[in-house]
Amino acid sequence: MKSPALSSRLWLLLVAGCIIGLLAFGVRSSFGLFVDPISQPNRPDSFGFGREAFAMALAIQNLAWGIGQPVAGALADRFGPWRVVAGGGVLFTLGLVLMTLTSDPLHFNITAGLLIGIGMSGAGHNTVLAAFGQLMPPERRAWAMGLGTATASLGQFLVVPIGQAFIDAYGWIWAVLAMAIAIATTPLLALALRAPQKNEPTDGPHSEKISSANASVAQGSHASADKGASDESNARVANTTSTATSLRHALGQAFGYDSYWLLLAGFFVCGFQLAFVTVHLPPYLNDVGLTASVASWSIALIGLFNVVGGYMSGTFSGRMSRRLLLFWIYLARAAVTAGFMLLPMSPATALAFGAAMGLLWLSTVPPTVQLVGVMFGNRYLSTLFGFVFLSHQVGAFVGVWLGGRIYAETGSYNWVWWMSVVLALFAALVHLPIRETLYARAPAPSAGH
Amino acid sequence: MRVHQPHLRAISLLLLFSAVGFGLWLWLQSQREEPLPTLIWAPNLEDAVVLERAPLILDRLGGGWWWVEATPFEREKLRGLGAHLALAVPQPVARMAGCTAELPRDPQEIERLGPP
Numbered sequence: 001m002k003s004p005a006l007s008s009r010l011w012l013l014l015v016a017g018c019i020i021g022l023l024a025f026g027v028r029s030s031f032g033l034f035v036d037p038i039s040q041p042n043r044p045d046s047f048g049f050g051r052e053a054f055a056m057a058l059a060i061q062n063l064a065w066g067i068g069q070p071v072a073g074a075l076a077d078r079f080g081p082w083r084v085v086a087g088g089g090v091l092f093t094l095g096l097v098l099m100t101l102t103s104d105p106l107h108f109n110i111t112a113g114l115l116i117g118i119g120m121s122g123a124g125h126n127t128v129l130a131a132f133g134q135l136m137p138p139e140r141r142a143w144a145m146g147l148g149t150a151t152a153s154l155g156q157f158l159v160v161p162i163g164q165a166f167i168d169a170y171g172w173i174w175a176v177l178a179m180a181i182a183i184a185t186t187p188l189l190a191l192a193l194r195a196p197q198k199n200e201p202t203d204g205p206h207s208e209k210i211s212s213a214n215a216s217v218a219q220g221s222h223a224s225a226d227k228g229a230s231d232e233s234n235a236r237v238a239n240t241t242s243t244a245t246s247l248r249h250a251l252g253q254a255f256g257y258d259s260y261w262l263l264l265a266g267f268f269v270c271g272f273q274l275a276f277v278t279v280h281l282p283p284y285l286n287d288v289g290l291t292a293s294v295a296s297w298s299i300a301l302i303g304l305f306n307v308v309g310g311y312m313s314g315t316f317s318g319r320m321s322r323r324l325l326l327f328w329i330y331l332a333r334a335a336v337t338a339g340f341m342l343l344p345m346s347p348a349t350a351l352a353f354g355a356a357m358g359l360l361w362l363s364t365v366p367p368t369v370q371l372v373g374v375m376f377g378n379r380y381l382s383t384l385f386g387f388v389f390l391s392h393q394v395g396a397f398v399g400v401w402l403g404g405r406i407y408a409e410t411g412s413y414n415w416v417w418w419m420s421v422v423l424a425l426f427a428a429l430v431h432l433p434i435r436e437t438l439y440a441r442a443p444a445p446s447a448g449h
Numbered sequence: 450m451r452v453h454q455p456h457l458r459a460i461s462l463l464l465l466f467s468a469v470g471f472g473l474w475l476w477l478q479s480q481r482e483e484p485l486p487t488l489i490w491a492p493n494l495e496d497a498v499v500l501e502r503a504p505l506i507l508d509r510l511g512g513g514w515w516w517v518e519a520t521p522f523e524r525e526k527l528r529g530l531g532a533h534l535a536l537a538v539p540q541p542v543a544r545m546a547g548c549t550a551e552l553p554r555d556p557q558e559i560e561r562l563g564p565p
Contacts, residue, residue, distance in 0.1 A: 162477065
């Protein structure tokens with residue numbers, strides 16, 4: 001691929017965003033390592049309140065993350081993503097530090113659950129991807145989102161073993177504090193996510209677009225909302241495609257648009273599958289007679305191939321129809337899951353499943369974020385993608401809960417695996433009717449929305 | 450108009466992150482108190498010195514390269530003796546790197562066999 005060079009300013013933005021995503025996603029993926037060291041009694045420095053109390057804190061964390069994402073998105077659209085990432089980083093750090101001190105379940109739910117969950121919604125890769133969608137030049141958005149997704153995936157692959165190594169070497173408290181130190185860098189890194197100032201010299205071709213976009217914003221209907229706040233207007237760089245004139249108007253447009261609902265439905269399935277596989281694949285492999293080592297390698301392969309899949313998906317989604325890309329990704333997930341069920345189980349089958357699912361894992365993210373941008377413009381991208389992500393988290397909750405419930409009822413995961421195949425086919429099909437065009441300029445809310 | 454290959458930079462960035470992460474992981478493993486396979490490079494030390502002073506010998510690669518099993522304290526001692534490198538390597542990675550010996554070998558037996 002040859003394309004105009006990015007300015008050093010935009011490269012800095014890209015690298016800082018990638019590091020933020022890597023750290024946040026990696027730390028978030030490491031919480032499973034702390035279950036026993038923190039919750040099991042008779043361990044050094046353990047709080048000893050049991051797995052159930054720890055699981056409750058993680059459930060609250062995921063819920064807070066999901067619900068907090070649209071709120072964080074709205075704040076990012078209003079005040080600029082860098083402020084939200086910085087604020088989220090502070091809360092995330094605070095949650096990590098305080099969770100080493102809160103030894104009773106109630107306070108642990110507040111620190112490890114609520115604070116970290118809200119912090120992740122601000123300082124997570126979702127906010128970063130939306131920022132890329134708003135701040136990168138249009139011809140580089142898809143690629144930047146692919147790279148952002150790939151680095152977040154790499155975070156999952158790298159930070160989990162590093163977290164375990166920290167626990168082995170220094171104990172869980174120092175491991176959490178080391179993660180807190182890493183996350184504490186995000187407010188600093190967030191400074192790079194500020195949109196280039198109107199008159200800031202940039203050496204790339206995007207500088208012209210920025211100036212013209214700012215000029216358009218200043219002259220357009222958004223000008224009244226700016227009130228001289230340069231950061232806010234900068235956050236609207238290249239946001240001129242939105243037809244909504246306010247957040248309320250944008251939400252009215254989105255939730256009154258059938259294509260947006262189809263996108264929500266598809267991403268619900270994504271959350272269902274990812275959470276189900278993450279939580280229930282190891283015990284399933286154990287049930288069918290494979291070793292714990294095969295299970296851990298399968299999960300590791302998901303992480304490794306996820307890096308490749310995320311990057312490729314970003315690249316492809318800049319070149320082809322996003323709805324068709326999503327159709328093929330979900331169709332492939334259905335085929336891979338069905339093959340996993342039908343083929344004779346062996347270590348090779350489990351490892352091949354891990355690699356194939358890894359390629360399809362977060363590859364749904366770049367085309368989904370971009371579809372939101374294509375349909376509604378970038379002005380309220382963070383908020384509107386935040387709601388899509390909330391749907392993902394609800395799917396994740398259902399996937400984990402239903403997997404455990406059906407296993408408890410039937411003693412097998414087979415029903416859930418086949419349900420996952422059917423849902424993947426459903427998700428593939430719902431993307432076909434999505435209208436991959438900008439939402440038609442609609443009248444203001446008072447005149448009909 | 451300047452053009453460049455963004456894939457090359459993107460892959461370089463991913464490899465850089467991976468290298469930093471892998472390096473951090475190796476360093477953390479080396480901080481563990483329990484003995485770990487350790488790659489020694491001590492071309493300036495006589496074999497007899499290594500055999501006498503090193504903890505459990507796992508393998509001898511020749512050219513001053515050895516696999517031993519050592520704690521952080523023992524690695525420090527080896528560095529003090531003049532070893533240029535004493536790098537703790539987690540068990541699975543050590544095996545992938547060629548340290549296949551499951552059990553420590555007798556130093557006298559190694560001396561009798563000589564270099565591979």
